[in-house]
Amino acid sequence: MRRSATLTALAALAVAAPLAGCAQEDEPTAPPVARPSIPFEVEGRLSFVRGADTLRTIDVEIADTDSTRQRGLMERTEIPPETGMLFVFPGAQQQAFYMANTPRSLDIQFYGPDSTLLNIAHGTTPYSTDNVLSDGAAQFVVEVPAGYSRRLGLVEGDRITWSAGGAE
Secondary structure, eight states: OHHHHHHHHHHHHHHHHHHHHHHHHSOOOOOOOOOOOOOOOOOEEEEEEETTEEEEEEEEEEEOSHHHHHHTTTTOSOOOTTEEEEEEEEEEEEEEEOOTTOOSOEEEEEEOTTSBEEEEEOSOOTTOOSOEEEEEEEEEEEEEETTHHHHHTOOTTOEEEEEESSOO
């Protein structure tokens, strides 16, 4: 019996010793490499308007094709100040957005076919697959960094004007 216990102990050491050696010889693992953010491309200017007053004008990327609307601001780790994305749809209908693959919290603003603000989803949850819906038929949607809409003081009934390619 004693011999069996000794053989078992030796066998355990024989298995453990090489494994311990491998662990010590492994090179330390490098931290994961962060992917650079997708660069922002200015494709137009958008103004937030109340009555006859322009509240603010920002640079926008314009998502006006199925593929650009589908991608939106996904995988953007950085959004430059005073910028956003304008989604242009061919017609007005209830719009549903989600935050899958979107690491930054956003305000999602929904505008009717007359460019009047219908509603805002403030501070959306990054990476969420829950639908964020427009209150009614929206033809235009603006995404800006979370908190921007409140800082600007946007309210239902405000409007947007925009132009592609440069200053209005």
